[in-house]
Amino acid sequence: GENVEQHPSTLSVQEGDSAVIKCTYSDSASNYFPWYKQELGKRPQLIIDIRSNVGEKKDQRIAVTLNKTAKHFSLHITETQPEDSAVYFCAASWGYGQNFVFGPGTRLSVLP
Amino acid sequence: GAVVSQHPSWVICKSGTSVKIECRSLDFQATTMFWYRQFPKQSLMLMATSNEGSKATYEQGVEKDKFLINHASLTLSTLTVTSAHPEDSSFYICSARKSQAYEQYFGPGTRLTVT
Numbered sequence: 001g002e003n004v005e006q007h008p009s010t011l012s013v014q015e016g017d018s019a020v021i022k023c024t025y026s027d028s029a030s031n032y033f034p035w036y037k038q039e040l041g042k043r044p045q046l047i048i049d050i051r052s053n054v055g056e057k058k059d060q061r062i063a064v065t066l067n068k069t070a071k072h073f074s075l076h077i078t079e080t081q082p083e084d085s086a087v088y089f090c091a092a093s094w095g096y097g098q099n100f101v102f103g104p105g106t107r108l109s110v111l112p
Numbered sequence: 113g114a115v116v117s118q119h120p121s122w123v124i125c126k127s128g129t130s131v132k133i134e135c136r137s138l139d140f141q142a143t144t145m146f147w148y149r150q151f152p153k154q155s156l157m158l159m160a161t162s163n164e165g166s167k168a169t170y171e172q173g174v175e176k177d178k179f180l181i182n183h184a185s186l187t188l189s190t191l192t193v194t195s196a197h198p199e200d201s202s203f204y205i206c207s208a209r210k211s212q213a214y215e216q217y218f219g220p221g222t223r224l225t226v227t
Contacts (some may be wrong), residue, residue, distance in 0.1 A: 032214040043205060043218040044156065051214070089155060096212055097144045102155045 002027040004092050006103030013080050014111050021106045023090035024072040030092040033073045034100070035064060037086045044089060048075070080110045113139045116208050118219035125196055125226055133191045133222045135206030141186035142208035146216060147179075150203040162189050196226040 003026040013019050023033075031052035036044035050057045050064045050073065057064050061080075066073040077084055087107050091100040115138040125131050135145060144163050148156040160176075162168040162183035170176045180192040189208075193200055203223050207216040 034215070036218075041203075041221075041223075043220045045218075046215065049215070093214060096214060097209055099146060099158050099161055100216060101158075104155045 002030060002092055002094070002101040004090060004101050004103040006090055006106055008106060009104065010107045010109070012109045012111060015080060015082060017080055019075075019077045019080050019084070019108055019110075021075045021088055021090070021108070022072060023074070023092075023103050024070075025092040025101075026071065027092070027094060028068075028071065029094045031095065032093045033064070033066060034091050034093075035062075035075050036089045036091065036102075038089065038105075039086045047088075077108075080108075082110050082112055084108060085110045114210070114215075114217045115139050116142075116206065116217045116219040118206055118222050120222060121220060122223040123225070125224070127197055127226055128195055130192055130194045131196055131224060133193075133204055133206075133224075135189045135191070135208070135219050137187045137208040137217070140208075140210050142189075143186065143211045144209045145183055145189040146207045146209070147181060147189075147191050148205045148207070150205060150221075152203075156205065159191075193224065196224070198226045200224065201226045 006023045034049035037047045038044045061078045063076040087105045089105050090103040093100045117136045119134045147159045159174045160168045160170045162181050168181035183189040205221040206219045
């Protein structure tokens with residue numbers, strides 16, 4: 001089955017700096033890769049996603065890149081703000097309606 | 113659109129009793145709903161996948177007789193934790209998916225504490 005690894009497990013950056021979180025997946029059939037942000041005690045919120053037919057997607061300060069050959073994808077957050085502090089999860093799925101396999105999460109702290 | 117609610121948001125029950133958690137898609141029809149369990153500082157672990165009108169598919173290691181899942185309509189799925197024990201204490205989160213879509217929309221979660 002699919003296995004998703006995520007690094008780093010914790011990340012601290014200064015406000016205004018960039019943050020990068022990387023995930024690798026094992027199943028080459030996976031074709032959908034969402035990123036979720038979860039604040040303590042709250043639901044995961046989708047922040048960006050990418051499908052396997054594109055290599056990069058950007059939404060304001062957030063971008064995701066995908067390397068299908070190497071089977072890894074990354075989340076990039078620029079101009080970080082204290083409210084970006086949360087746990088970020090990547091996930092992989094191989095089709096409509098299929099379940100997600102989540103990475104173990106990255107705790108991001110943005111220091112003022 | 114794509115709002116998912118869960119009820120209750122938190123519950124405390126005694127060991128040996130059963131607890132039912134509801135998951136509703138408020139503004140769309142959810143052909144598939146997923147139930148996850150999340151322990152403190154850990155990732156979301158899928159427990160089961162349920163399709164409307166069908167039996168749920170449980171992940172390996174999840175006891176189907178202990179975690180009863182019902183998906184009776186396109187907007188409601190329920191998870192019943194039977195004969196709860198303290199080790200069942202966790203954050204239970206559901207998600208719902210529209211037909212022919214990749215995205216999953218998560219409910220706010222239910223914190224279960226078994227004493």
